[in-house]
Amino acid sequence: MSKHRMGGQTLHLTQNPPKIVSRASIVGKKEGEGPLAEYFDRVLEDDLWGEESWERAERRMFIEAAELALRKAKKEPWDINYLFGGDLLDQIVSATFSARSLGIPFYGLYGACSSMTQTMSLAAPLIDGGYADNVLCVTSSHFCSAERQFRYPLEMGVQRPPTAQWTVTGAGGVLLSSCGEGPYITHVTTGKVIDFGLKDTNYMGAAMAPAAADTIKAHFEDTGRGPNDYDLIVTGDLAKYGRTLTIDLLKREGYDIEDRFIDCGCEIFHESQDVHAGASGCACSAVVLAGYLLKKMEDGLINRILIASTGALHSIITSQQGDSIPGIAHAVAIEKKG
């Protein structure tokens, strides 16, 4: 077995674990009215941000989050070996068009809303192994660009069922480096695509929960760790119902995570903000990690977390053709002292 594997799906980064040396988060107006507002670097006054389309506004947020993460670390684009980016739009055009502006060697990823931890999962071993010094990881989503692509034109005013989730408008980024100060990525657990046969695109938390449970379980089995080894276990955007399902699925496997388990999709909006089950989108776990969680780590309030962004991997055409919704979750363990 290769030397940095723990068996199963987990890497243990011990050579030169990447440090998260800077972080940036930008969110839309609604997110700026939520409970985490104070943690975000920037809140837009309106979701079009002076651009001609929502897609261009999303792209501008992506670029801004990337540049802000660089500025905070006093780095220039040419200091960065790779940009890993992803988003929800067809052909991930937010990430690719942003990469064009940034001019950094680019790998585009698609893991739906699991993209944030996917970027970090791929970047981390490159730094640990001495293949990169600085890797920028950024993802974005936009409520309006996602709604019109995946669901209905907003102008139709289609009613949303209680299990529906609200795509976060925002972009979040972290800069991983071989040197500098910041919490470390110590473990990477790569997800499998899991599908329990659910088909309701307005109930994606349920479709993703089995993948979240599967990856968290794999992480515990591979590392010999359990819930008590983490101050916080975090998922990306399972929202209210998906979160409960994940707790139940893991209880069946003998792991009780309930007292230290949060889902970014449940944290970013107030109940009163009428988002139904909670939030979703590539930006959901990206901005909650970059804005809120890493700040809590900086402040010493939490020291070790496991975060698994979660993605629903369907498309319009697979749903139209009667396919169910596969899910995936990639987990990274982050701790304050290496």
Place this chain on the structure above:
Amino acid sequence: MSKHRMGGQTLHLTQNPPKIVSRASIVGKKEGEGPLAEYFDRVLEDDLWGEESWERAERRMFIEAAELALRKAKKEPWDINYLFGGDLLDQIVSATFSARSLGIPFYGLYGACSSMTQTMSLAAPLIDGGYADNVLCVTSSHFCSAERQFRYPLEMGVQRPPTAQWTVTGAGGVLLSSCGEGPYITHVTTGKVIDFGLKDTNYMGAAMAPAAADTIKAHFEDTGRGPNDYDLIVTGDLAKYGRTLTIDLLKREGYDIEDRFIDCGCEIFHESQDVHAGASGCACSAVVLAGYLLKKMEDGLINRILIASTGALHSIITSQQGDSIPGIAHAVAIEKKG
């Protein structure tokens, strides 16, 4: 600078360079009538392959190519640490749904038609650094699923201009391993997103040529190598006009690659097959590499190649919104003796 970087955009894999221990290629009927027919493992009799939709036929080709690459190497899915996959469909559903069937920890990538060398570029350092023993890299495309997504319903019979390319129906895969026999990946040069402002989605070879030239130039500059260090320099799917442009762009930079430069998009069909400028699609460079080029290396006819799959990173919505077409190319150097 981190120890395995050559500066610029290139990694030099020297610890345990990954071996290409097996390869598989499946193509559609039209590709099976082309000049490379004898090199492919399997040729479909019709492009629906008994499935209910072209999308499902594409997915089945992806799975079949993956399983065939495993069988040839006498490996089972549980021997494989990661599947890296990509395709052209929205939300890369061919790759993700195939990953569901295969049950291998999965990273989904989107680089349009550059995806094949993108999968290899990301997999190679993981093996070299001891983070993985076996990584399966697979990409697919299907003429019919791509046409209806990106252009017009086939039933409309829209006329295609001479610069248009024909999406390859097929799937190609390679298994990279830390041990075993096969040619090595020695260098990885990661592309930047390059955009010369072209907007014609029926002339994508021209949109991608600047990216191909940029990556090949970066490879030469980073490594100190030149055209004469390679038996063959290969691009993914620039087709007839894009190939000529790339030669010209590189000549301006002082590199004359013309006498050893082929484009997979020019090789896979006969002129008489009425594909206009040539072929394209994620499967184009995947099946030409897995079927033809690696066979030529096995037979000792070529010993060292540089292959750069090329991608056009637009979407329907970016074209509708008046954006130009950004391109990208990722290059890997493969040689017979490590």
